[in-house]
Each structure stands twice: as C-alpha cells, then as structure tokens.
Amino acid sequence: MNTGKPVVVGVLVPSGSGNQQQEALASSLVAAAKLAVAEMGDVQIDLRVYPTAGDSNQAAAAAQRAASEGAKILVGPLFAQAANAAGTAVAAQGINVLSFSNNPDIAGGNVFILGDTFANTADRVVGYAARKGQRSIAALVRADAAGDVAAAAVQSAARNNGANFVGLAKYELTSESAIAAVSATKSLIERTGATALVLDADAAGALPVFAQMLPEKGVTSANTQFIGLTRWDQTAPAVRSSSGLQGALFTLNDTGATNSFNQRYAAANGSNPHLLAGKAYDAMRAVGTLLQTGSSDALTRKKLTRNSGFQGANGIFRLRPDGTNQRALAIATFQEGNVVVVDPAPRSFGGAGF
Numbered sequence: 001m002n003t004g005k006p007v008v009v010g011v012l013v014p015s016g017s018g019n020q021q022q023e024a025l026a027s028s029l030v031a032a033a034k035l036a037v038a039e040m041g042d043v044q045i046d047l048r049v050y051p052t053a054g055d056s057n058q059a060a061a062a063a064q065r066a067a068s069e070g071a072k073i074l075v076g077p078l079f080a081q082a083a084n085a086a087g088t089a090v091a092a093q094g095i096n097v098l099s100f101s102n103n104p105d106i107a108g109g110n111v112f113i114l115g116d117t118f119a120n121t122a123d124r125v126v127g128y129a130a131r132k133g134q135r136s137i138a139a140l141v142r143a144d145a146a147g148d149v150a151a152a153a154v155q156s157a158a159r160n161n162g163a164n165f166v167g168l169a170k171y172e173l174t175s176e177s178a179i180a181a182v183s184a185t186k187s188l189i190e191r192t193g194a195t196a197l198v199l200d201a202d203a204a205g206a207l208p209v210f211a212q213m214l215p216e217k218g219v220t221s222a223n224t225q226f227i228g229l230t231r232w233d234q235t236a237p238a239v240r241s242s243s244g245l246q247g248a249l250f251t252l253n254d255t256g257a258t259n260s261f262n263q264r265y266a267a268a269n270g271s272n273p274h275l276l277a278g279k280a281y282d283a284m285r286a287v288g289t290l291l292q293t294g295s296s297d298a299l300t301r302k303k304l305t306r307n308s309g310f311q312g313a314n315g316i317f318r319l320r321p322d323g324t325n326q327r328a329l330a331i332a333t334f335q336e337g338n339v340v341v342v343d344p345a346p347r348s349f350g351g352a353g354f
Contacts (some may be wrong), residue, residue: 001072003294006046009287010066011280012059012076012086016051025078026051028274029100032313033075035268036284043288052077056085063089063097071095073299075283078276080106087111096304098283098319100276104149107323112304114279114317114325118153121229121251122198124329126157128343129196129249134225135163138194140185140201140210143170143177150200150229166192171206178206182213189219196225203235215244225249233332233339241337251329254315254345261313278313286310286319308349315345 001007011033015026030049037045048069050062059082063074067090074090074097077083083099084106090097091110099106102115126137139154141147151168158165167188171181189197197219201207207228214220221244228250232240239245261281265273289310290298297303301321309318315328331343 001296001299003044003291003296003298006044007072007291007299008046008048008066008070009284010063010069010071010074011047011049011284012052012062012066012074012082013049013280014052014054014078014082016058017053017055019054022054025274025276028277029076029078029280031269032265032273032277032279032281033284035265036281036288038268039264040285040288040292043291045284045288045291047284052082052086054079054082056081059083060085060089062086063095066090067093067095073098073287075280075287076100083111083113096299096301098286098304100279100283104324109323110301112319112323112325114282115276116327117324118150118200118229119156119324120327121329122150122153122157123160125227125229125249125251125331126154126163126196126198127161128331129225129227130158130161130163134196136193136195137163137165137198137227138167138169138185138188138192138196139165139198140169140171140181142200142205143172147200150198153229154198166194171201173205175209178209179213181206182210182217182219185214186217186219189224194224196227198227198229200229202230203232203239207232207235208239211239211242211244220244221247232334237337240334240339245334246336247333249331249333249342252332252339252341252345254328254330254347255341257311257313257315257345282310282312282314282317285312316347316349318349 013026014022052059063086078100080101080103083101087097097111137158141150155165169185226248232250317327328345330345
C-alpha cells in the first residue's frame with residue numbers, strides 16, 4: 001500500500017432503505033467520518049460512501065464493490081449480520097472491516113466491532129466496585145440472548161478483578177416477570193450474601209420498576225451496591241432521584257472528549273451528532289492515525305491492534321486481537337438525583353481503570 005497517494009477507504013452506512021431514521025443515522029455517520037479526516041489534515045484519504053440499506057446481501061455487495069474500486073479498509077456497516085456479511089465478502093482479499101456493531105459474536109478474523117460492549121463496561125465498573133471492597137457479585141439480567149451476554153460479562157469481570165460471582169436472577173420484559181424477579185433477587189442475595197447487584201436494565205426497560213421495588217423488598221443501597229451496565233445517566237429525573245439508585249455505580253464515556261466532539265461536529269454540520277456517530281469518527285481516526293505513520297502495512301491487523309490505541313470521539317480506545325474493543329470509561333453515581341463522576345475516564349492505557 002502506497003501511503004504517499006490517497007488511500008481509498010470504503011464507508012458502509014445503512015442508507016438506501018427509505019427508512020428516515022436510518023437515513024438520518026447514515027448521514028450523521030458519514031459527517032463524523034469526514035470530520036475525522038478533516039481534523040487530520042496531513043493524511044491522504046479518499047473516502048467513498050457505499051449504501052447498504054441495512055441489508056446483509058447489499059452489505060456484501062457494497063463491500064465487494066468497494067474492494068474492486070481499490071478500498072484498503074472498510075468502515076461500517078452498522079448491523080451485526082450486515083457487518084459479518086461484509087467481512088466475509090472481502091476476507092480473501094485481506095481487507096479489514098471496522099464495523100459499528102456492538103455484537104461480539106461477529107468479532108474476529110477481519111471484522112472488528114467499535115460498538116460499546118457489556119464486557120468492556122462490566123470490567124470497568126465491576127473492577128471499580130471490587131477495588132472499593134465489593135467482592136461478592138450477583139446479577140439481574142434479561143432472559144434472552146442479550147442477557148446471556150451481560151451475565152457472561154459480569155462473571156468474567158468478577159473473575160478478572162478478584163471478586164466472586166455468586167448467582168444470577170433473570171426477568172422477561174413484562175411487568176409480571178419484572179415483579180417476580182424482584183422477589184427472586186432478594187432470595188438470591190439472602191442466600192448468597194452478595195453485597196453488590198449488577199443490572200442490565202435501562203431507563204426504557206425495567207430499571208424504573210427495579211429502582212422502586214427492590215428497596216421496597218429490603219434490597220437497598222444501604223446493604224447492596226447497585227451497579228448498572230447501561231446508560232443510567234439517561235434515566236428520567238424521577239428515576240434518577242429515587243432513593244433506590246442513590247449511590248449506584250454506572251459508566252460514562254469520557255465526558256470531556258464527548259463534549260468536545262459534539263461541539264466540533266455541530267460547528268461543522270450545524271446540527272448535533274447521532275449517538276452512534278462517534279463510532280464512525282473513531283474508525284476514521286484509527287485509519288488516519290495509522291496512515292500517518294507512512295507504513296505500507298499500516299492497515300494490517302497487527303497495526304490496528306496496537307497497544308497504545310487511538311484518540312476517539314468519546315475518549316481513548318483500542319482494538320483487541322479478538323476483534324472487540326476496549327474503551328476508556330468514567331465511573332459515575334447518583335447523588336440527590338444528579339449524575340456525579342467519582343472516577344474519571346483514563347487518558348492512557350496501562351494505568352488505573354484498565
């Protein structure tokens with residue numbers, strides 16, 4: 001690969017389906033990718049956009065077309081099946097795919113995922129809790145595939161951070177099941193002596209129910225450390241202010257980096273970025289940073305997985321050899337309903353928080 005000339009990068013986005021939400025998301029992803037290139041003015045990148053309509057077959061065709069037009073790496077697509085199809089389509093040509101997906105099942109080979117993962121979140125927040133003395137961890141997760149991934153992430157995080165994973169309760173997305181899970185969780189904690197409870201519930205799901213009913217059953221912040229795997233900062237004020245969640249632990253992106261990215265994106269585009277736009281920025285930032293080295297093998301797996309990582313829209317991140325990613329995260333809590341950062345996101349790899 002000659003980095004002295006513009007390097008073709010194919011950006012696969014979910015446009016072309018006619019779905020307005022997907023079209024808006026695709027537009028924001030492209031804008032973020034272009035922002036990254038613009039901010040790295042000394043790198044030569046020929047950015048080419050390929051619509052996938054969010055479809056696996058179209059993603060595979062787009063990937064093949066991009067490869068035929070000289071793409072040395074692919075950025076996107078978003079959906080897991082489409083990303084897997086794109087990766088398979090260009091694997092024989094040695095082209096890597098930096099997908100926006102968060103599904104670890106498709107990671108590996110020539111496919112990397114840039115989406116936030118339960119594994120990364122769990123390792124950070126359970127690790128923090130363990131260092132603060134919480135060594136007996138239970139979990140309450142959905143009774144589905146996503147819940148299974150969350151449970152596995154918590155078990156692994158406990159093991160990696162010197163804590164004990166003592167048990168699991170599950171719930172389905174119905175009021176009846178969530179209510180039943182509260183009693184099951186209380187029994188689990190009493191039986192195992194767990195001092196911390198990790199929940200995968202979010203603001204749009206069962207979190208409001210658990211925040212109210214667990215304390216009513218005697219599982220309170222006074223005797224159990226609540227830990228969240230999702231964006232609890234986005235919960236409604238009434239839920240954030242509930243007595244059950246005061247002192248709970250959850251993660252945030254590097255707030256300083258995120259705010260800066262949002263401001264730069266808005267200045268360049270006249271609108272705010274989609275929540276996922278930062279993944280496209282990150283991918284292009286990684287590509288540009290490696291191309292700046294001038295190395296002919298800049299976009300190989302070895303270089304993509306460099307230990308020092310990259311500076312992204314939401315803080316530092318790095319790609320792992322298994323195709324997943326590791327991101328710097330802050331630890332936050334609720335104090336009187338306010339989101340308060342208690343442990344800032346690391347600014348480099350190798351220190352506390354990793």
